[in-house]
Amino acid sequence: MRASPLNLAIALGVLGIIAAQLLLGHPYAGLFTAFAVVLTLGLQRRPPAEQAGTVDNPAELRRSRREIVGAFEIERRRIERDLHDGAQQYLVAATMKMGEVSLGLDPDSPEGRLLSAAQEDAGRAMKALRETVHGIHPQVLTDMGLEAAVRDLADRFDGVEVRCPHPLPSLPSGITASGYFFVSEALTNAAKYGGPAVVLLAADSSLHITVTDRGPGGAVIRPGHGLSGMRERLAAFGGSLEVSSPQGGPTEVRARMPLLLNVGESGYVCD
Template structure:
């Protein structure tokens, strides 16, 4: 289900959905707010422009005018954080018309914290982002809306031109002149065909405004759609980690596995010496089967420390094998021109394995893409799905474990997962040539 206007604009059925009407409602409710803010800005901006033009032309500027503009500018700057608070609150509510994804709530002033709240309006970055949005809404948005309105009026004029041309006087249509209704018909048809384009332009205008509103009113720290680094402590020593991994692999392969193989052989030989009708035959056979199963399990554990398919197929082949074992369709794009160092390759493999497992279990996705890109200095692993989004390392979806593993390799893990999707997991691992 589409939850925001930018995503709806990419769908082929946009014009026959409710989204154009929601964009129109968003634009319509923008007009009174922008008009009030523009009027307030004009009180200072219009005289300031006049003074600047007079100074450029060499005309004298009266001192009272300069004093008035200075005081008015200071008053506007002092009032801006207070005025922007209700504007931002209204915009957060109004944004739901074109974007259902939640925004972080604004800080509320309470009776016992009134002075601290007022001080925060002048010192916090969030408050000044709200001021920036109010200024953008009062200065930039009206220009865009007036430009679009001119296009609409021009298109309506062209559509109505066959009825406006009287035949006695010529009528100017944009770049040409027509004298009869017949001459105006082609322009009317072209303008009618341009109406769907205007609908898309209106949607793009509303979507752009909503995107700026979300960016400024949420801010970089709280914006889930921006790539953010999932960091964990990097105090774990990489050398100790790698040494311990190799020790475990060596102990399993050279110590426990041969002894378990010998035990299985001895139990098999004992079964040959015990008659089938003996009371010990049943337990002995069960012990023999359990020993063989344990040997298979131990072999898998030993191979899992350095996956066998990674050794045989390389990272690209192992990634395609993991994709084939995933419950949803997964497309793999690999651009790996050179062999990778073993630690980097192993880390990337486990990143892919865990990320695809998260997609299958938690994302409610229908497809996923895996991209492997190698440059001169690093390996980039990206896993993107079209699921519901909302992945959060705090909720224990395996991302913190991945971040630990990536940090141990001196890399970093980044996450983009807004509510409604898509989710992108990006891992960057140092891989010098």
């Protein structure tokens, strides 16, 4: 199969990024590698209509997008496990040993003050690592589901209220993760521009997530920015993202992902 110039350009560009990350010893090089493998296979296996930009089978396009999202999610979880079971455990052990040493030192001595400063540094490192792990894939999302993870996320912002009038059904991991990172992006934007926000979670035949803030309005989805990327991720599950943000506010960002479409047409059965 002959690759088009566009395919070759994309593949070479991605391989260049990977080469640079590997040479620099980037800790997340595996994430770039997973992306490259899936992207290259997708480019070579796309039907002619899709390569030409005229897709006649939306379900097939959603399936291809889900494969890419799935590859990223697998690598994301692997990185989270490696950080949690590796670096974080070493930091915990080091902190405990420093605590034992401090018992035999005068806290006002030069050695005691130096050890105290080292303990504070280790504590800050632990906090930073936990925040990094949480941003990659929060464990609460896997253990307790979307509502609990969103409430945990809301606690990291000022004045955020989470409403979930009815218990959410069991959701596939892809939809759960997409919903969580949509809320994370929307709350980050609200914190920058709109102030306190309200998150509403609901489900019927679709999962509905609405984030509303009382900011000045005027928000738009710009190509290449966070919400634009989230719209693409939601589309992988047949979902959509809409923004209502009149001048003067409020700003309302809505995500919807179908749950009860036919098998193969949504992410419902695709863990």
